[in-house]
Amino acid sequence: MAESAFLAPYSMHPRITISQAAGHENETVQIPGWLFNLRKSGKIVFPQLRDGTGLMQCVAVKNALPEDVFESIKNLTQESSIIVTGKIRADARAVGGFEMDVEGLEVIQRVSEADPYPITPKEHGTEFLSDRRHLWLRSQRQHAVIRVRHAVIKAVRDYFDSHGFTLVDTPIFTPAACEGTTTLFEVNYFDDEKAYLTQSGQLYNEANAMAFGKVYCFGPTFRAEKSKTRRHLTEFWMVEPEMAYADLEEVKRVAEEMIISVVTQVLETRGPELKTLERDISKLERVAAPFPRLSYDEAVKILQAKGSEIQWGGDFGGTDETILTQQFDRPIMVDRYPSAIKAFYMAPDPERPEVALGVDVLAPEGYGEIIGGGQRVHDLELLLRRIAAHHLPREAFEWYIDLRKYGTVPHGGFGMGIERCVAWLCGLEHIRETIAFPRMLYRLRP
Amino acid sequence: MAESAFLAPYSMHPRITISQAAGHENETVQIPGWLFNLRKSGKIVFPQLRDGTGLMQCVAVKNALPEDVFESIKNLTQESSIIVTGKIRADARAVGGFEMDVEGLEVIQRVSEADPYPITPKEHGTEFLSDRRHLWLRSQRQHAVIRVRHAVIKAVRDYFDSHGFTLVDTPIFTPAACEGTTTLFEVNYFDDEKAYLTQSGQLYNEANAMAFGKVYCFGPTFRAEKSKTRRHLTEFWMVEPEMAYADLEEVKRVAEEMIISVVTQVLETRGPELKTLERDISKLERVAAPFPRLSYDEAVKILQAKGSEIQWGGDFGGTDETILTQQFDRPIMVDRYPSAIKAFYMAPDPERPEVALGVDVLAPEGYGEIIGGGQRVHDLELLLRRIAAHHLPREAFEWYIDLRKYGTVPHGGFGMGIERCVAWLCGLEHIRETIAFPRMLYRLRP
Numbered sequence: 001m002a003e004s005a006f007l008a009p010y011s012m013h014p015r016i017t018i019s020q021a022a023g024h025e026n027e028t029v030q031i032p033g034w035l036f037n038l039r040k041s042g043k044i045v046f047p048q049l050r051d052g053t054g055l056m057q058c059v060a061v062k063n064a065l066p067e068d069v070f071e072s073i074k075n076l077t078q079e080s081s082i083i084v085t086g087k088i089r090a091d092a093r094a095v096g097g098f099e100m101d102v103e104g105l106e107v108i109q110r111v112s113e114a115d116p117y118p119i120t121p122k123e124h125g126t127e128f129l130s131d132r133r134h135l136w137l138r139s140q141r142q143h144a145v146i147r148v149r150h151a152v153i154k155a156v157r158d159y160f161d162s163h164g165f166t167l168v169d170t171p172i173f174t175p176a177a178c179e180g181t182t183t184l185f186e187v188n189y190f191d192d193e194k195a196y197l198t199q200s201g202q203l204y205n206e207a208n209a210m211a212f213g214k215v216y217c218f219g220p221t222f223r224a225e226k227s228k229t230r231r232h233l234t235e236f237w238m239v240e241p242e243m244a245y246a247d248l249e250e251v252k253r254v255a256e257e258m259i260i261s262v263v264t265q266v267l268e269t270r271g272p273e274l275k276t277l278e279r280d281i282s283k284l285e286r287v288a289a290p291f292p293r294l295s296y297d298e299a300v301k302i303l304q305a306k307g308s309e310i311q312w313g314g315d316f317g318g319t320d321e322t323i324l325t326q327q328f329d330r331p332i333m334v335d336r337y338p339s340a341i342k343a344f345y346m347a348p349d350p351e352r353p354e355v356a357l358g359v360d361v362l363a364p365e366g367y368g369e370i371i372g373g374g375q376r377v378h379d380l381e382l383l384l385r386r387i388a389a390h391h392l393p394r395e396a397f398e399w400y401i402d403l404r405k406y407g408t409v410p411h412g413g414f415g416m417g418i419e420r421c422v423a424w425l426c427g428l429e430h431i432r433e434t435i436a437f438p439r440m441l442y443r444l445r446p
Numbered sequence: 447m448a449e450s451a452f453l454a455p456y457s458m459h460p461r462i463t464i465s466q467a468a469g470h471e472n473e474t475v476q477i478p479g480w481l482f483n484l485r486k487s488g489k490i491v492f493p494q495l496r497d498g499t500g501l502m503q504c505v506a507v508k509n510a511l512p513e514d515v516f517e518s519i520k521n522l523t524q525e526s527s528i529i530v531t532g533k534i535r536a537d538a539r540a541v542g543g544f545e546m547d548v549e550g551l552e553v554i555q556r557v558s559e560a561d562p563y564p565i566t567p568k569e570h571g572t573e574f575l576s577d578r579r580h581l582w583l584r585s586q587r588q589h590a591v592i593r594v595r596h597a598v599i600k601a602v603r604d605y606f607d608s609h610g611f612t613l614v615d616t617p618i619f620t621p622a623a624c625e626g627t628t629t630l631f632e633v634n635y636f637d638d639e640k641a642y643l644t645q646s647g648q649l650y651n652e653a654n655a656m657a658f659g660k661v662y663c664f665g666p667t668f669r670a671e672k673s674k675t676r677r678h679l680t681e682f683w684m685v686e687p688e689m690a691y692a693d694l695e696e697v698k699r700v701a702e703e704m705i706i707s708v709v710t711q712v713l714e715t716r717g718p719e720l721k722t723l724e725r726d727i728s729k730l731e732r733v734a735a736p737f738p739r740l741s742y743d744e745a746v747k748i749l750q751a752k753g754s755e756i757q758w759g760g761d762f763g764g765t766d767e768t769i770l771t772q773q774f775d776r777p778i779m780v781d782r783y784p785s786a787i788k789a790f791y792m793a794p795d796p797e798r799p800e801v802a803l804g805v806d807v808l809a810p811e812g813y814g815e816i817i818g819g820g821q822r823v824h825d826l827e828l829l830l831r832r833i834a835a836h837h838l839p840r841e842a843f844e845w846y847i848d849l850r851k852y853g854t855v856p857h858g859g860f861g862m863g864i865e866r867c868v869a870w871l872c873g874l875e876h877i878r879e880t881i882a883f884p885r886m887l888y889r890l891r892p
Contacts, residue, residue, distance in 0.1 A: 017610065017659065032691040034656075034853045052659025052690065053610065081853035083691075089508075111853045117852045134653035134845045135852060137614075143657060150613040157603065164463065164499065167596040168583075171883040172666050173681055175890050185633050186642070189680075190672065195890055197633070206882060207580035207892075210480075211497025211589060213463065220618050220665060226636065233617055234635075244498065245478040245529075399580045399892035406563045406581065407480045407527035408555045437617040437650060444621050444641055446653075446845035 013085055019053035021098040024088045028103060031056060032083040034138070035076045037121070045074050047102070049084055050138070054272075057094045058084055060102040066165060073105055079117040079138070080145035083106035096272075132284050133437055134446050144273035145433050148266060149422045153218075155265035156239050156416070159258045160216045165241055168208040170201030170217040175396065185224045185234075197222035200415060203345075203400050205242035206376060209411055210403055212424075216241040228441050230430040231318065231368060233419060235439040242413030248347075248357040248375045251412040252333055255371050256291050256363055260414075263287045266425055279427045283329070283365060292332045296355065299324055315341045322366035331370070335359040344390040345383070347375040359414070368423035373414020459531055465499035467544040470534045474549060477502060478529045478582070481522045483567070491519050493548070495530055496584070501716075504530055504539045504573075506548040513579045519551055525563040525584070527554035540720075579883055580892050590719035591879050594712060595868045599664075601711035602685050602862070606662045611687055614654040616647030616663040621842065631670045631680075634785070643668035646861060649846050651688035652822060655857055656849055662687040674887050676876040677764065677814060679865060681885040688859030694803040694821045697858040698779055701807055701817050702737050704862075705777060709733045712871055725873045729775070729811060738778045742801065745770055745780050761787045766814035777816070781805040790836040791820040791829070793858075805860070813870035819860020826850035 006300065016023075016031045033051030040046075048055055060073045076082065085104035090097060111117055119135055129136045136142055160167070173187065173195040178444040189195040201217035208215040218239045225232055241254065263284055268273070274281055294302075303310050306323050315337075316324070325332060336355040339348055346356040358374030377383045383404050387394055394401070422434040432438040437446065462469075479497030486492070489508040494501055499689045506519045522528065531550035535552055536543060566579055575582045575803040582588050606613070608722075619633065619641040635641040647663035654661040664685040670677055687700065709730055713720070720727055749756050752769050756762065762770070771778060782801040785794055804820030823829045829850050833840055841845070868880040871882075878884040883892065 032855070033659075052612070052655075052657060079853040081855045108856075109696070111852050115851060129834075132848075134650075134848060137657040138653060146614055146658070147612060152614060154603075154607055157600075161600055166463070166498070166593060167599060168592055168882045169595075169666075170883055171681065171684060172668075172883045173890060175892075185635075187631050187633050189631075189888055189890060190670070193890065204580075208583065208882060209498075211498060211583040212592070213479075220615075222618075235617060237615060238491070399578075402578075402580060405561060406557050407525040409478070409527045410554075419622075436614045436654060439617055439619045441636055444619060444635060444639065446621075 006127075017049050017053040018049070018056045018096065021054075021056065021088050021096065021100075025090055025098070026087065026371055028085065028087045029034065029100075030083055030085045031100070032108075033081075035078060035080045035082055038076055039079070040074065045070070047076060047082075047084070048072055049082070049100075049334050053445050054142075055095050055140075056084075056098065056100055057091075058086060058100045059101050065102065065104075069105055072107055072110075073102065075110075076107070076115060077111040077113060078120070080110045082106065083108065093255040112416075130432070130438075130443065131446070137436060142277050142433065144270075144276040145422065145426050145428065146436060147273045148270050148426050149418070149434060151266045151270045152262055152418060152422055152425065153237075155262040156258065157218065158265070159261045161216075161243060162241075163254075165214045165216045166208075166212040168205070168212060168215045168217060169219060170198065170204035170208070170240075172198050172219065183224050183349075199223055200238070201240050202242065202413065202415065205413060206400070206403055206411065207225070209242040209244045209274035209413070210407065210409070213245075214241070214243045220313050226441060229318070230432075231420065231423075233431055233435065233438055233440055236416050236435070239418065240413060240415040242411065244409050244411045246375075246412050247410055248335065248359060248412060251375065251414055252293070252335070252359055253414075255359070255373065255414050256289055256331075256333070259291075259361070259371075260287060260289060263420070274350050274426070277428075279425075284425065286329050287331065287364075291330055292328050294332065294334055296334055296337045300329065313338050313340065318368060321362055321368040325362045325364050325366055325368070328364060331365055332362050332364075333359050334362065335374075342374075344386040344392065345376050347377045347410075348382075357412075361414075361416075363420070363424040365424070365427070367420065370420045370424065371414050371416045373412065375410060378404060378408045378410050380408065457499065462497070463499040464497050464502045466543065467500075467502065467534050467542065467546075471534065471536055471544070474531065474533045475546075476529055476531045476633075478544070478554075479527075481524060481526045481528055482523055483524070486520065491516070493519055493522060493530070495528070495546075498589075501586075502544065502546055504532060504546045504548050506551075511548065511550075515551055518553055518556075519548065521556075522553070523557040523559060524563060524566070526556045528552065529554065530719075555723035576878070576884075576889065577892070582884060584617050586722050588879065590716075590722040591868065591872050591874065592882060593719045594716050594723075594872050595864070595880060597712045598708055598864060598868055598871065599683075599717045601708040602704065602763060602864075603664065604683075604711070605707045609660075609700075611660040611662045612654075614651070614656040614658060614661045614663060615665060616644065616650035616654070616686075618644050619666065620644050629670045631668050632857045645669055646684070647686050648688065648859065648861065651686055651859060652846070652849055652857065655688040655690040655859070656853065656855070659691075660687070660689045672887060675764070676878075677869075678867065679877060679881065679886055681886055682881070683864040684852055684861050685864065686859060686861040688857065691855050692821075692858050693856055693869055694781065694805060694858060697819050697821065697860055698739070698781070701805070701819065701860050701862075702735055702777075702779070705807065705817075706733060706735060708867070709871065720872070723872050724880075725871075726740075729820075730871065732775050733810075734776065737807070738774050740778065740780055742780055742783045746786045748773065759784050759786065764814060765812040767808055771808045771810050771812055771814070774810060776810055778810075779805050779810050780808065781820075788820075790832040791822050792827075793823045793856075803858075807860075809866070809870040811870065811873070813866065816866045816870065817860050817862045819858065821856065824850060824856050826854065 036050040086100040086102040101178040185197040361371035419434040482496040483494040532546040532548040537545040631643040807817035865880040
């Protein structure tokens, strides 16, 4: 291993990343990276370099290089770490628009032929790849998904940061359950005390909204569901805005505006990644206001007409969501679900108390619920009745009840699951690819 | 409660936040918020309104208002929720530069005199306030700290997003321990499997850096330390960048540049909050490159000269850090600690293997370590020897070892604790005020 050469580069050429190539046309530069692929054609070898910012086709000509350098290039193995020196040349046929004529190459580590890189260009099974997730992330497809994920998260934060929301992180350790304890992960806190991992920052968000007006939290949430579906992770990230002095219509307006902002920013900044994923972006370009708005009642009628067995009062299953969203070319907003199937804090419609002032946003193309939210109960007496009716321990909710005693106001918000949003934007079959190290029922490693 | 009036505002005046007042001078507007304070002076009442974006001094003149409106203003209680209508008027004496001449007021909820808002302008003890953290956040000081925290987090993300780093979230549930298991929180995963809450995303970051070149993770981390100091939380947020093809000097350069970027952005965007906190910002304005760089050896000598009992080979205590940082007017970088007191993955100095290529950044004014990082062991054989010497189960680290087999490169990074950084920037005595709902040894509520 040529460590000293790395620490004191042997050439004075600028060291750049592949993404910076456009600014160095006809210049000799150094690019450190890994060998992605190698094609040989007689006296010319084409090493393809990856460096985490892109792919660069390199051209090594036997006659133009010292023999030992050409030989070491020819014998490179997949994922060997190398620093390539060469001249950047525009080439319309190349990925990224540039190629590099190799002038020199330093091998940091040549991967052993006896223990070669396990993920070859051939097909591998999902279990095989998932066990090697730490390496699988180097593949073009996984790399693209995580880059889209980054863009989604940045777009979400940019939206809230530029619309007057204050980020207030809510706690991960919580003493009480938000919606029952059966799907909570329990942690041994100190001296036999129990803590639970948060499923939602919402209750805390409500306190924060009374202090800051408009807030959001953004962090990991946890659900100990024993379900093994393509839509569930045990650990997933969620953004949750909450607004004081806001009603259901305002919640819907913000959700719509935020989603459009996210889709727009992803389309603007992640074109190459969406291309790698072979995503049909015409479907994303159609995401514009207004999103179709329908009531739960209307949704049930549509589903029944399409052959679903759903009855008024029941919750939508995954198949129902798929059928419903396939009727539209953009996300849809379904509001006023039966109060009975919604959480205790959901405000009733004053004109029709059997339905809640809640809204779900369902992504198109069968991707299902990406947002759930609505207006909260802000009346003290009603909240107390709800807590009693749901058999919740009032003591644990005293602080939450305080919010209805000391200057209560109508308020609302929503939660958006980042992984489901990424799955939709990337057009993925399974949610496990939307996060670097997915955690599922039978998947805790690596 | 006048909900209908809220949902269908009675006036056509624009509804604004206090922070938007400057754009509405001499205009009649509506501002929803809460009564922060009320001063009476005969036929004039001065309600002070807060709305989460600022404070607005309002002026209600008896002769200018219907009698019932004036009476209801006069009888307002602290933290009552109100929507005030009035004309914005510039006034150099006022907080924020504007006052409002009240033309109307709608009371959403008048806080009961029988159960008044518990946090009055008088002094309260910390336990009393901590038990009411959900309300304490409404106070000016706590509000300011959380707003600075938001600015710190945004500045950190802006720095990495604009310097070629890809955000790759690392898992919270981990199967193996990064640095021993005694300070880990254990979670019952499914079917009697155990998971541990992450203490650091670093090991995963290293895999991600080999896939993306430069990465960062940013999320909550957990430490089950039974210590009750003013510098420790059990749940705290950490940002951790990691870079492939980087050495210790590059880690130091990035840490310095990031800190300066954060301090600059906080000074630019949070002037009013720092003023509320009575922070001496001249001390923050001095934070500029280059930060003093000293070796562990030099630091030990300075400490011994100042009377510390530290011997070469020992780790610095909180008092040592305080003494050390008081010698300088900006953050300092201490590198090359003894390998024996550092983690197994820390690269040795090739010229002096008994010290590690690690660096700590200590904040000035006695705020102690805010960053720890360095260059990692990238040589396969050395890593295997280290894992054996530290009695770590090799099986759990196979994936981490893979990174040294398949194109290993020199790499490094660091972690910065957000709460310690916020405590320093805000000039706080205790770290518990740096997060909305702090979690400590004896504090899991609310």
